[in-house]
Amino acid sequence: MTQVSGASLLAKQLRVMGIDTIFTVLGGPMIDVLAQASNEGIKVINCRHEMNAAFAASAWGYINQKPGIMVAASGPAMTNTVTPMYVSTKSAMPLVILGGSAAEGTLGLGSFQELDQTSFANPAAKWVQRVDNTHHIPELLYLAFGKAQNGRPGAVYLDFPGNILSDTVDSNDIELREKSPNIPPPQPDPTAIKDVANMLTTAERPLVIIGKGAAWSDASLALTDLIDKGIPFIASPMGRGVIPDDHELNMGAARSKAMSEADAILMVGGRFNWTFQLGKRFKSNAKIAQIDIQADEFFSAAKTDIGIIADVNTGIQALNETMNDVNSLKKNNTWIEDLSTKCTENEASIQEQTVSNQEPINHYRLLADIRDSVERDAIVTEDGELTMAIARQIMPTHIARHRLGAGTTGCMGTGLPYALGAKLAKPDRQVIAILGDYAFGAAAMEVETCARWNIPIVIIVSNNAGIAAHTIQDRSFSEDAPPIAALLPIHYEKMVEMVGGYSERVTNPDEIKPAITRALASGKVSLLNVITDPKAQRRGGGYL
Incomplete structure (x- = not known):
């Protein structure tokens, strides 16, 4: 008789369902789950914040057309995943959150990080279930996969009390769910x-x-x-x-x-x-x-x-x-x-800006030079109000599921973790994260994750020193107001230099294309800190 733990069962079921990569921020009671997953040959990508790990997982899942997996510790770690669950469900991206929770038998007594986590997940997820028995782990994980990716994709949450993971069962009593049903797609009337x-x-x-x-x-x-x-x-x-x-x-x-x-x-x-x-x-x-x-x-x-x-x-x-x-x-x-005539007119209306030699650099020039520097099948993530709006006008996409943005919820902070997940999903593709400086700051420490795992994405920061450049600061606050919507034009490139990646600060528009070429050729996580015009605005509302 061979005994197997709940944590081991969970890892084995992930493997038989074709999962080779999971995302996490390490913490109890899920540490043994991560160890067992690593033993099963699954990449365990330990990120710097749960939101980023879950966003990366959802991008990985969306591109691969299967659920992305994020493993969360208990309490605050789990609550940090609620926003990504909401974003994934609203944006129809398949995501399964496996959350650890306080052990049964201690509830109501002040157990460590005791929390009704399923109640937090319910508004944000398609389906929520607490695992009540170690024997049920393979079956419930199988159900979670089906619910996350079928119908309209979205987020699913499974809650694992600590004792369910540490308890052991006879392996002869357990059947891993290896076969999924053949489901013909719904046919139209x-x-x-x-x-x-x-x-x-x-x-x-x-x-x-x-x-x-x-x-x-x-x-x-x-x-x-x-x-x-x-x-x-x-x-x-x-x-x-x-x-x-x-x-x-x-x-x-x-x-x-x-x-x-x-x-x-x-x-x-x-x-x-x-x-x-x-x-x-x-x-x-x-x-x-x-x-x-x-x-x-x-x-x-x-x-x-x-x-x-x-x-x-x-x-x-x-x-x-x-x-x-x-x-x-x-x-x-x-x-x-x-x-077609209107398209030509609208494109002509921004043409002058796309070749501008002004300093600080014109946003349209930056996006046009990125467009002209990357391969046709590059995966592009975009994040930040002004950056995303201009990218929609300038940056083309030619392959399905190769463009990731803030989605239905307009959630800022997705661009860098989406790029991380996308590169792991498609390592042979160029992955370019085009981010405003405020958006980059929301997930900036994931550059260390990229360096640790050698995930060579290229991050291009449009550094206009503000939220929507200085338009909100200038429009909504008095002249003598402190910098509320404005930011410092800091040396973000130093963050990637710090972790051994490739970085440059770009102030001359003629250096944009050469810098992109060098970053792509470096084979490392790269960041180009491009100093853009803080007073510039977009034409139209992000669409022409």
Whole structure:
């Protein structure tokens, strides 16, 4: 009879479910879980803060299309994971938090870090469960995986009392769950698909809006086939790359015009939330259809006419087949030409800034030089109000799930840990974290994690010495106010120098591209501290 601990069972179940990397901030009662995971050949990435570890795990999971795993200690460590759970659930990114808690038999007596942790997790997670028996560990972890990644992905929390992990059971009584069910993706209703096909083929000004649900469902080929019939499209920030941004029918640079003038709109895998002005910018008589895996998404501020419950990829495949069988799309060259002209006008309006030689450096120049310096398949994370807004106007993405931003919640502090997780998910890809100085500060010590694990991401800090540069400080506070929204233009590059990485301070715009080349070639975690204009503003609201 061989006895096995709960901690060992947990690690073995992670391994058989294909997990090779987990994220954590080491602490009790989960230390033995981490030791057992390491014994099973799993990388244990010990980060510097639980929020960063969980954000990194969610990025790793989103890119790999499986749940990212974060192991949290008890009490404050677990509560630090609530924000990432909220962000992951709202942004539809699969995340499983394995949280340690006070041992059973001591509750109510003042046990160390005693807390009803499941109550903290409930508002932020898709599913929450306390493990009540060591025998149940493999089964509950199996359930957690299924709930995190199926339907709309999101966060799941499993609570592990310390005694459940230290208790031992007979290994002959335990069955690891190695096989997942074969689940065909939800199929669309044929009649509804015909209605959408008719809506698009009879429209004068059709538009497709691509959300990140399309990226999750690998709908790139099907959507490209649909768009190639002659339908303009725009994409949500993390929906970009499902169809390459340089496709001729990408009207992202004329987003406002496209949304306000379209007479037929198909939303695929996205929400009519604040990202799309709650659907209220559309024409009052526009026909709206939506394909989503969740039926409740069809009830929003937008006046949706047709809602189709389906996986985006299977839904678009069915739509293509139907449109091939009916009259061809009434391709409106005038609509396409008008949008293309507006794209050209908007791009021209910022062109001068993209080649500016001013010092401090123009933000548009910085983003344009990054765009021109990285590979086509680079993964880009963006964080910080002004930085993210200008990146949306300048920085393209050509592959699905290769663009990560603040997401539905607009959470700052995600950019650096997302880059860390992304590089571990795709070590062969360039990973560039484009961060404002305030956003970098939210997770700055993870540069040590990157150095310790040799995770060679390139961090580019747009150092404009403030939150949204100095616009908030100058607009909202009196002239004699202390620096509340303004920051010091400090030498952030010293932080990466401190951990043995590659770093430069860039003040001359002509040095941006050479510095990026050197950073990419270094093979180390790198940081370029680019001194940008603290008085500059963006054109428009982050979209053209």
